[in-house]
């Protein structure tokens with residue numbers, strides 16, 4: 001959430017900063033700004049709107065070879081020009097961009113105002129600019145350390161100062177900051193996406209770390225607090241830049257109209273990537289080396305608690321079903337955002353699983369820390385290598401989905417499911433799951449990439465159904481047991497990018513209330529796999545059709561919908577997904593729902609990759 005860039009080197013900074021911001025825009029897109037340091041001192045341009053609006057309005061004379069930039073997702077104060085970053089002190093000698101939240105901003109703002117400082121924005125970030133400007137310390141680093149010593153909360157910051165025109169200073173506590181090393185130039189970004197065009201030699205700062213960056217290199221320090229004096233001290237650390245193995249093309253949408261479309265179609269290849277080397281057909285088990293749990297520890301697990309937010313929570317529910325069915329371990333998923341506020345009981349024989357594409361979601365990270373504080377063991381299902389959650393957990397499974405840029409998660413979610421399936425098989429095989437069943441599931445998993453491809457090949461037909469659904473203001477998504485989290489995820493994806501009201505329900509619960517809302521204007525997308533519940537599900541479809549509710553049924557070939565499919569019978573769309581093992585149905589049932597959401601949003605003319613009010617990576621509580 002929010003994107004930060006910085007540059008120092010031999011080229012004009014502004015065009016590079018704008019290019020970097022455009023690549024980070026998925027992290028926040030309500031306002032943007034840049035500051036450059038040139039012969040005329042510090043210049044700032046910022047405004048509400050997109051990065052392209054900022055670029056269009058940039059003054060002609062905006063020269064300088066040092067600069068910082070920001071693209072914002074509003075927390076403190078509305079998205080207007082004044083609240084856009086960078087923020088400066090009154091004399092405009094120091095400029096700050098910030099990602100994160102300063103929890104004690106109100107108290108600090110009041111203190112500054114009492115001292116006669118006129119605050120120019122409603123933001124928490126602005127206090128940092130004033131605190132740095134007011135510090136009397138000799139070095140910029142010490143001034144920033146002093147200011148950060150006053151601040152409670154999370155931050156990734158980049159600072160430029162007119163009195164120190166040879167450097168940028170950056171610091172991190174909870175929000176990512178990466179330094180990219182170029183040839184006589186250095187880049188800064190909160191996400192690799194903004195760097196990879198320029199360099200793949202990068203250093204990730206740790207929490208509590210600060211760096212001084214000049215055109216020729218960088219030095220790092222840890223921000224320690226001296227107990228005796230309460231002062232913040234800087235102690236040199238030995239952070240080195242490393243090569244990252246990333247194809248810059250992974251951050252381009254290529255010929256696709258959106259990243260979401262590109263990412264949808266990447267799913268077969270990415271699904272293969274997450275399964276590769278992790279399926280053991282001989283013993284019918286998963287081979288997940290990163291768990292850091294031996295067979296005895298795996299056998300000792302009595303319960304599994306899955307923590308994630310949004311779609312990661314819904315796939316966590318699918319994962320809980322897999323674990324209960326295959327490993328017969330009681331398992332449930334809970335929104336990570338709620339977990340730590342109910343003083344959870346953490347048990348030593350429970351395995352906690354944190355699920356996150358970005359590895360940055362602050363609610364999930366804080367839930368992990370809550371478990372660990374109480375002595376629990378957490379593994380992570382994380383996509384972004386080296387992210388905060390990946391570093392915090394005690395072991396885990398990387399998702400290998402590649403960079404996911406679209407706000408609506410697709411390929412990462414698919415790989416989360418597959419990672420859960422492998423985990424469930426592996427846990428099952430040290431318990432009651434037979435080798436035959438293990439092999440059956442391994443074979444099923446091997447077929448998934450090809451079957452995902454088969455679903456995606458029906459995109460044109462799915463687009464027709466999506467067009468029909470896009471006409472409705474309100475929709476239901478319904479499913480039962482394995483199909484219920486599928487319905488929840490389908491509704492989530494649909495509402496997120498089409499802005500239609502899509503509500504998920506257990507099919508069995510409709511008659512206990514929501515059936516009152518069924519009418520010819522309210523279509524229902526029903527998840528009806530060919531499983532032990534198929535007859536009951538079809539009966540519920542009749543109840544919907546009898547009230548005039550149009551039906552889109554996501555099912556398997558051969559499922560007999562009888563009269564419902566006759567003209568006027570209720571079914572306005574039928575989507576058959578390939579058959580696999582029943583336990584693995586949820587992911588194949590989910591793929592068409594992603595495509596429906598994408599085509600509905602396209603039909604409605606929405607910005608698919610940047611849905612209103614949202615941002616990728618939710619790094620604020």
Ligand code: F6R
Nearest residue numbers: 310311312356357358361408409
């Ligand atoms: C839905 C979506 C969000 C995320 C959620 C968690 O398409 O993208 O609901 O799933 O914000 O994000 P991660 O997985 O990065 O922790």
